[in-house]
Amino acid sequence: MAIMVDETARVLVQGITGREGRARARLMSEYGTRLVAGCTPGRGGETVDGVPVFDTVAEATEAAGPFDASVIYVPAPLVKDAALEAIAAGVKLTVLVGDRVPTWDVLEIVRAAERAGVDFVGPNTLGVLSVGRGVLGMIGGRAASAREWFKPGPVGVVSRSGGMTSSTGYYLSRAGVGLTTLVHVGGESIVGLPMPAVVRRFQDDPETRAIALFGEIGGSQEERIAELMAAGEVTKPVVAYIGGRAATSGVRFSHAGAIVEGGRGTHEGKVAALRAAGAVVVDRFDELPAAAARMIGG
Amino acid sequence: MARLAEHQGKSILAAAGIAVPRGERVRSAVEAGDAADRIGGPVVVKGQAWTTSRASQGLIRFASSRAQAEEAAAAILSTSVGGFAVTEVLLEERLTIATEHYAGVILDDRRRCPVLLVSSRGGSGIEEIVRAHPESVAELPYDPVEGIPDHAAREVWRRVGVRGVAQQRLGEAVVRLARVARAVEARSAEINPLVVLEGGRVAALDCRIAVDDAAVFRHPELGIDVAREFGHPPTALERIAWEVERDDYRGTFFFLQMRQGFGRGDRVVAFHGAGGGGSMMAMDALQRRGFSVANFCDTSGNPPASKVYRAARILLSQPGVDGYFGSGSGVASQEQFHSARGLVKAFFEEPLEVPAVIRLGGNGEDKAIEILHTFTAALGVPVECYGKDTPVDDCAARLETLVARQTARPTHGPRPAARVSPARPYAFATPTGSITFDHAVCATCASKVCVTACVPQILRLADDGTPVLAVTAEEAARGRCIECLACEVDCAALGAGGGRIGLPIPGLDAYRGATGAE
Numbered sequence: 019m020a021i022m023v024d025e026t027a028r029v030l031v032q033g034i035t036g037r038e039g040r041a042r043a044r045l046m047s048e049y050g051t052r053l054v055a056g057c058t059p060g061r062g063g064e065t066v067d068g069v070p071v072f073d074t075v076a077e078a079t080e081a082a083g084p085f086d087a088s089v090i091y092v093p094a095p096l097v098k099d100a101a102l103e104a105i106a107a108g109v110k111l112t113v114l115v116g117d118r119v120p121t122w123d124v125l126e127i128v129r130a131a132e133r134a135g136v137d138f139v140g141p142n143t144l145g146v147l148s149v150g151r152g153v154l155g156m157i158g159g160r161a162a163s164a165r166e167w168f169k170p171g172p173v174g175v176v177s178r179s180g181g182m183t184s185s186t187g188y189y190l191s192r193a194g195v196g197l198t199t200l201v202h203v204g205g206e207s208i209v210g211l212p213m214p215a216v217v218r219r220f221q222d223d224p225e226t227r228a229i230a231l232f233g234e235i236g237g238s239q240e241e242r243i244a245e246l247m248a249a250g251e252v253t254k255p256v257v258a259y260i261g262g263r264a265a266t267s268g269v270r271f272s273h274a275g276a277i278v279e280g281g282r283g284t285h286e287g288k289v290a291a292l293r294a295a296g297a298v299v300v301d302r303f304d305e306l307p308a309a310a311a312r313m314i315g316g
Numbered sequence: 317m318a319r320l321a322e323h324q325g326k327s328i329l330a331a332a333g334i335a336v337p338r339g340e341r342v343r344s345a346v347e348a349g350d351a352a353d354r355i356g357g358p359v360v361v362k363g364q365a366w367t368t369s370r371a372s373q374g375l376i377r378f379a380s381s382r383a384q385a386e387e388a389a390a391a392i393l394s395t396s397v398g399g400f401a402v403t404e405v406l407l408e409e410r411l412t413i414a415t416e417h418y419a420g421v422i423l424d425d426r427r428r429c430p431v432l433l434v435s436s437r438g439g440s441g442i443e444e445i446v447r448a449h450p451e452s453v454a455e456l457p458y459d460p461v462e463g464i465p466d467h468a469a470r471e472v473w474r475r476v477g478v479r480g481v482a483q484q485r486l487g488e489a490v491v492r493l494a495r496v497a498r499a500v501e502a503r504s505a506e507i508n509p510l511v512v513l514e515g516g517r518v519a520a521l522d523c524r525i526a527v528d529d530a531a532v533f534r535h536p537e538l539g540i541d542v543a544r545e546f547g548h549p550p551t552a553l554e555r556i557a558w559e560v561e562r563d564d565y566r567g568t569f570f571f572l573q574m575r576q577g578f579g580r581g582d583r584v585v586a587f588h589g590a591g592g593g594g595s596m597m598a599m600d601a602l603q604r605r606g607f608s609v610a611n612f613c614d615t616s617g618n619p620p621a622s623k624v625y626r627a628a629r630i631l632l633s634q635p636g637v638d639g640y641f642g643s644g645s646g647v648a649s650q651e652q653f654h655s656a657r658g659l660v661k662a663f664f665e666e667p668l669e670v671p672a673v674i675r676l677g678g679n680g681e682d683k684a685i686e687i688l689h690t691f692t693a694a695l696g697v698p699v700e701c702y703g704k705d706t707p708v709d710d711c712a713a714r715l716e717t718l719v720a721r722q723t724a725r726p727t728h729g730p731r732p733a734a735r736v737s738p739a740r741p742y743a744f745a746t747p748t749g750s751i752t753f754d755h756a757v758c759a760t761c762a763s764k765v766c767v768t769a770c771v772p773q774i775l776r777l778a779d780d781g782t783p784v785l786a787v788t789a790e791e792a793a794r795g796r797c798i799e800c801l802a803c804e805v806d807c808a809a810l811g812a813g814g815g816r817i818g819l820p821i822p823g824l825d826a827y828r829g830a831t832g833a834e
Contacts, residue, residue: 093565094530117568117617120531121423122501125460128428144649159649159679167647179593181616181645184678188647188704205592207425234593237425261596264603302604303597304707 020148020199021174021219021226022111022139025050027086027152030078030109032057032100034066039091042115043069046089048161051152055082075107089113089145089154097141098123105130105138113154114140117205124208131210138210144180144202147187157184157200171196172227172314174220176213178203178239182232182261186306190230193307195314198226207237214242221252228255228313230306231297233288235262240288247295255313256297259306260288318527318540320500321364323406325523328500329507332492335519339408348389349382351407358410361388365397366549369441375402378410400549411521412514415482418442419490420506421497424457430497432456432464432490436476438509452476464494485518486510500538501531544570551576552830553633556823560626564748566798567619569627572612579636584610585715586631588674590644590655591616598643598675601712607641610634618650622748622799622819624658629821632666633828639719640672643711646704648678654771656684656701657801660691661817664808668697671718675711677704691809697722738816744785745793749819751803755782757814765810769802783815 023029029046033039034056044067047053055070055078062073072078079085088104090097090112097119104112105127114127119141131138139146145155149170157180158164167184169191177183183202190197201216203209213231220226229252233240240260246252263285289299298309320328326336340351341364352359363375370376375395377388389405396402416438424431435445436452446453454475458464469487478486489510497505507520527535532543542550542558550558557571578584585602587609589595595614602609611634615627631640642659655676663672676684681703688701698718702711738754753766759782766783767775774796776786783803787796799819807815 095534118530120501120534121503121528122460122498122531125423125429129460156649159651163649163679177593179591179645181591181648181678182593182597184649185594185645185647185704192705208423208428212425232593234596239425242426259597261593261600264599264609265596302709304709 020151021216021223022146022199022201023051023087023148023154024151025052028052028054028083029152029154030055030057030075030085030088030104031069031091032075032088032104033091034058034069034071035061035064036091040066042089042091042156043067045156045158045161045164046153049147049153049158049164050150051154054085075103075109079107085109087111087113087154089115091115094118094120098126101127101138102130105134105136108134108136110136111154112136112138112210113143113145114138114204114210115143115145115155116140117142119206121206121208124206128208128210139201140204140206140210142206143204143209144183146199146201148199149197155202157202167191168200169196170198172198172225173310174198174223174226174229175200176203176216176220176229177201177232178205178213178234178237179232179261180205186230186232189304189307190310193311195307195310198223203239212242213239214246217243217246217252217256221254226254228257228310230310231256231258232303233258233260233292235260235265235285235288236283238283241291244291244295244297247292247297256292257306257309257313258292258297258299259303260285260292260299261303318529318532318538318543319366320525320527320538322362322523323364324538325505325525326520328496328525329493329520329523332496332499334489334492334496334507335517336523337408337411337519337521339406341404341406342389343393343404345386345390345393348405348407349386352379352382352385355407355409359385360408360410361385361392362406362408363392363395363402364404364406365400365402367397373397398548411511411519413511414514414516415512416509417478417486417511418445418506418508419486419493419510420504420508421494421502422504427457429457430460430494432458432469432472432494434472434476434486434490436478438511442506442508458494460498463498464491466491481516482512482518485512485516489518489520496525500525500535501528502526503528544572552823552827553630556821556827557627557630559822560623560630564623567615567617567623569619569623570612570614571627571630573610573634574612575608575610576634578610580638582636582638583607583719584637585639585641586610586634586637587613588628588631588640588642589614590642590648594643594645597645598641598708598712601643601708602641602715604709605712605716607639607712607715610637615655616644619654620799621654621658621661621801622746624655625662625801625819626821628659628662629665629824632662632668633824633831635831637670638722639670639715640668640674641712641715642672643675643708644677646675646677646708650678651680652676652678652684653680653687654800656687657805660687660805661801663692663695663699668695668699671697671715671722672699673711673715673718674699674701675703675706675708676701687805691805742782742784744789744797746797746799746817747793747795748799749817751797752816752818753783753803754814754816755780757812758782761807761812761814763811765806766803766815769806771800771802772796772798775803
């Protein structure tokens with residue numbers, strides 16, 4: 019199983035003729051993702067590494083059949099239209115890799131996705147990788163690295179930080195704790211599938227036996243996972259590290275990252291909520307692999 | 317952050333049909349007196365500062381005469397808030413208030429839509445109102461495209477007990493506030509207090525609008541010069557950093573000063589992170605070793621070496637740091653050697669005088685570590701570099717050891733020789749700078765490493781064995797040259813030293829001159 023992507027998912031890349039789109043399409047194909055078509059307005063009829071390019075997503079759908087996922091590589095100001103196009107064409111899962119997408123654009127994408135009953139990941143996401151099955155986005159950077167870093171097994175990984183999604187996956191794999199799927203939900207405050215939604219999917223995935231979480235200060239996603247655990251909706255064991263203990267209140271870190279406002283989203287608050295709900299929260303990131311290993315009886 | 321000043325927010329509200337008091341901005345007591353005369357009658361004198369509860373800090377005063385207005389302005393202009401002097405006051409006509417309320421629009425990460433928050437009470441901070449009088453507060457999530465319907469706006473005020481004409485007029489005001497929030501792409505837009513005046517008119521007596529940093533590029537009308545959310549007005553160095561970032565969309569560079577006025581021995585380090593989560597983890601590790609960070613810095617999203625170089629130069633413009641610490645997540649998808657070259661160039665130009673520990677884990681880390689170790693050998697201070705298999709806590713421990721050993725300033729080896737003008741220059745522009753080869757030097761070079769190490773492979777050897785562009789100068793300037801810096805950094809270490817890359821950082825030299833940081 020795994021969640022969100024596997025070797026059968028039919029995938030489209032929007033912006034496939036651009037520098038980034040072309041490079042990442044190659045990574046996806048080389049890792050085993052079923053890349054069916056690409057889309058760039060005005061470039062229909064071309065091919066990129068053997069993948070046919072269409073002018074519109076609707077045209078690609080008519081020619082190649084419906085898509086399970088589309089990964090979008092276009093500049094931030096154009097992301098909204100590309101995402102609305104994918105959603106209108108019925109793509110079930112859209113991945114918005116670009117960062118600095120204006121927040122009101124994201125709100126419009128949320129609205130359209132909710133109305134269409136489809137999902138999206140991001141913006142500002144490295145994407146989703148199901149170990150040995152497929153990748154949407156750019157986790158791993160190179161297919162060879164992705165194969166070397168991430169080993170198959172029973173743990174699902176989720177984070178708001180792209181680098182820490184990879185790190186968590188790598189250190190767990192190195193400690194002999196294999197993975198189902200790694201999900202970087204995106205670094206912005208408002209995202210398509212926040213961590214609680216991903217944790218629910220791990221809960222429903224029969225192959226995932228435990229969930230590893232790299233959380234950070236700011237926002238309420240970690241607290242909402244604790245709420246799901248306390249309510250009995252998430253019963254699989256959760257192991258977590260929360261970054262940002264040293265960060266100052268009232269300051270936004272990074273272009274997207276964490277902010278603590280008025281006591282909301284603090285390090286202490288998140289750790290306490292998760293522990294009270296039964297999660298194992300480690301104090302140092304390098305304690306995470308051993309804690310995960312104990313959890314799966316490894 | 318893209319936080320708008322009170323007067324700017326109020327003029328946007330006024331244009332949207334929400335009444336605000338007549339007022340003027342001034343920067344001196346005398347000007348305040350003149351403004352008070354023009355406004356006529358009793359005035360409110362308000363210090364323009366980024367803080368809540370201004371009244372309790374003496375930043376809001378009342379005056380009924382020219383003399384009182386001058387006195388109030390003088391008092392406020394001698395205040396500082398959070399280390400920043402108050403330089404501007406707003407004088408406004410003093411209106412007669414019947415009732416005070418609160419209205420704010422925020423973008424809610426839980427419900428993923430804008431939410432209107434209102435309270436029948438106003439004046440004090442909304443967090444305090446929610447805590448002390450939860451029954452006076454109501455919220456209305458609404459559609460970002462449609463805005464707030466009139467009936468829903470009236471209903472939300474009814475829910476907090478507002479009746480009659482006030483209900484209707486406050487309803488109109490929040491419908492307009494929602495339009496303003498969308499028009500300027502605010503992350504939050506608050507009016508506190510939103511008042512009903514004697515006679516029934518509604519007016520906004522204060523206004524706090526924070527514009528989404530990511531949307532600033534399409535709002536030139538707002539005149540936002542630094543699209544960053546700092547919690548304080550941008551410092552001179554933060555402005556310099558923003559100028560580096562503003563028009564360079566290749567990757568991200570974020571810089572924020574957290575401490576100033578420290579000195580050697582205070583265990584303050586320059587911090588260079590990559591990626592939000594990894595940076596936070598790294599700062600936590602430094603904290604566990606008793607260090608604090610002078611700044612937060614994030615170069616991520618696959619930035620070119622030139623951007624990392626500029627970031628490092630800006631970080632090292634903070635006098636008094638005991639060390640330089642770099643670490644991201646440890647397992648980056650991006651090739652790490654670009655950052656390595658950027659750091660090497662910056663460390664030599666400064667030159668670096670404190671120990672540095674850099675963790676560059678992920679793709680290309682072996683090459684990155686080799687570049688940093690071998691090319692910094694001549695620096696005279698230790699520069700250690702680690703990859704993904706060395707935990708960040710171990711790196712912080714190494715920095716502690718190196719800082720403890722570093723008792724005196726290093727005796728410097730090669731401070732880069734003052735630039736001699738090249739005998740046979742060959743120059744071309746890069747996206748944000750220029751590259752100059754001295755072909756007189758290049759002719760003596762056996763390695764030709766500039767050609768082999770060039771990441772985008774845009775150099776070739778001419779018939780006389782000197783490096784020239786294999787693409788047109790225009791193509792190089794437009795982005796075929798990715799500013800990987802190999803033709804200077806690798807050349808300096810392995811070649812004859814004929815390659816030089818100029819990457820200006822506007823304002824940095826003047827800043828260093830003014831702060832005495834060499």
